[in-house]
Amino acid sequence: MSQKSLDAKLARIHADPRGSKDFILADAKDADMALAIGAPGRSPEAHSGEVRYRSLAEFRDIITQIVEAKLVDIMLMSASTSEVLTIHKRLFDNSPVTPAVRANDTTDIHIIRGSKYPSSPSLPFRTATLDHIQCGHLDCKPEERHLGANLGLYSITFNNDAVLDRAALEEYKQFRLEAERKGFRHFLEVFDPNQPEAVDASQLPGFINDVIVRTLGGVTSKGRPLFLKMVYHGPKAMEELVHYDPHLIVGILGGSAGTTYDAFKLLSEAKKYGARVALFGRKINNAENQLAFIHFLRLIADGEIGPEEAVRAYHGVLQRLGIQPYRTLDEDMQLQTNVMSYGGNGVVISVPPSAGEVKKDKKQTAPCTCKSPGRTACTCQNRKASTPQTNGTVDFTKMTTAQKIAYHKARWDRILGCCP
Structure with missing residues (x-):
């Protein structure tokens, strides 16, 4: 069994929280628990304007290629995909990559065509059981629990509603107790409220930081998440959370697909202000070439290249591969987010070549x-x-x-x- 890079990096970060340069990179390929048919991403084949998606088999082939490239530390999957790749194909046995599974799927991520679920208040729900994640069937024997994934993502969406948020916290508590009994590790995803005006926009970063700290204040080390996954709300909010407890390892989520510069700059800035983990899903899955895209994410995470030069180099790789980019280089150098500075204004920024x-x-x-x-x-x-x-x-x-x-x-x- 190969040593997992995740465990080695976590150990070094905890040994020297302020000085460690380690950065954990995860590919979130669990979208079949949210986007359904659209989860694998659009097929690169031309169909006369028809929108057609990759098959599940193609999706899993891409996951296999990324794991074999050893560019990420964690591969996050659905329980069904993990069963195929982790339990049956033994893809991770001699790999430094750690398999992980989405352990719950709250209703706000049920992004189904024609549905209203994402805009309704988030409700807790778990499709997968820990036994099925660990061994593929109910009531695992102790010696079987190592066969599958032993790391999961647990997600909570707080909506500033005492009744709904209490129910979500109670479900998380029950999950933690079961996970501790079964030797299952987890990381905690905290989404922004999915209800409009649940929290004033100016108060949102502080609200999220406070609910995280309050939620974990009563959780001892055996039940705590390995790290967090959350929206990046800018330097000030990130520094505040990292300063509060440097052992509370903070990770950022990539969010919806945007320009290549959006993704690369997000990673660079979040790391600069204290993030130690990044989990990208749609930004990777919608890239022209996923392996090349992840390659440059890895270089940025390791401090070997800056986001601006990475975009240019990525376009150079696409050119050499004969792949038509979705955007021109100038278009792909636009920053379309407002959280990269203490006083973001939402203005699109274009970075020209020197x-x-x-x-x-x-x-x-x-x-x-x-x-x-x-x-x-x-x-x-x-x-x-x-x-x-x-x-x-x-x-x-x-x-x-x-x-x-x-x-x-x-x-x-x-x-x-x-x-x-």
Whole structure:
């Protein structure tokens, strides 16, 4: 059994909460418990304007590819998908990736065509049982509990309603007690209220921070979540929660699909102000190339590249793969969120390339020496000489933006068989 990167990173973070540079990345592929038919994402095939989605088998094949690439620390799935991949196919046995399962599915995530569930007050509900998550059937024997996933996501949506919120808290309490008895670990997802005007917008960040701290105040270490998953409400709210208890590891959720810069900047900013986990679902699933997208999320999480240069490098990879991007580079460099600063105003921000990069792009018009499709020259021949290294290891801190982009493009050339 391979050591899981999640456990190693959690141990290092708790050993040095302020100084640890570890960052946990999760791919949320549990959308079949929310979006149903649309969960696997749109099929890349053309159907004369018809909206067609991938099949469940295709969805699971993509999950397998991502796990085998070892770019994420956690793969979050539905219980049924985990049964196939974790219990039957043993996908995670020799992998550093930890399988996880959505342990409850409150009614506000039942996003069904023609339904009104998402706009109705959230009600607690659990489809999967812990036994079925752990061993695939009811009443697991003790020796069977290791066969499946041993980590789950538990979700609560607080609506500032004493009756509804009390019911949600009671359900969470019962879940924690059962999980502790069965040796099942969890992380806690706290959604913003799904009822309009449940909390004044100016008070929402404080409301969420307070309900989290209050909810966990009476929970001892054996029952506490490994980490949190929540909406990123900006630097001030993140710093407040991290300062309160540095051992309360905070993670952010990716939210709906947007521009590539939205996703990359969100990860970079949340990490800057104290987040140690990021869970992306639709942003990954709707990407032009999921493996390449996750690759750059990983580089940003590990501090090897900035979000702006990552977007440009990602577009470079798409170009070399012959994949048509959904947006032009200029369009994909737009930031469409208002929580990246202490005083966000909701204005769309576009980040242009630097003058130095424009000049460099004009110069690099030679055809790729390894016959790779693309506008810029391949860096294969000069890769070793032009890549700053320290003790034989690539030193990203000494690279210019252009060098980082060239390095990652060259790396993908090697992965795709472009260069020796």
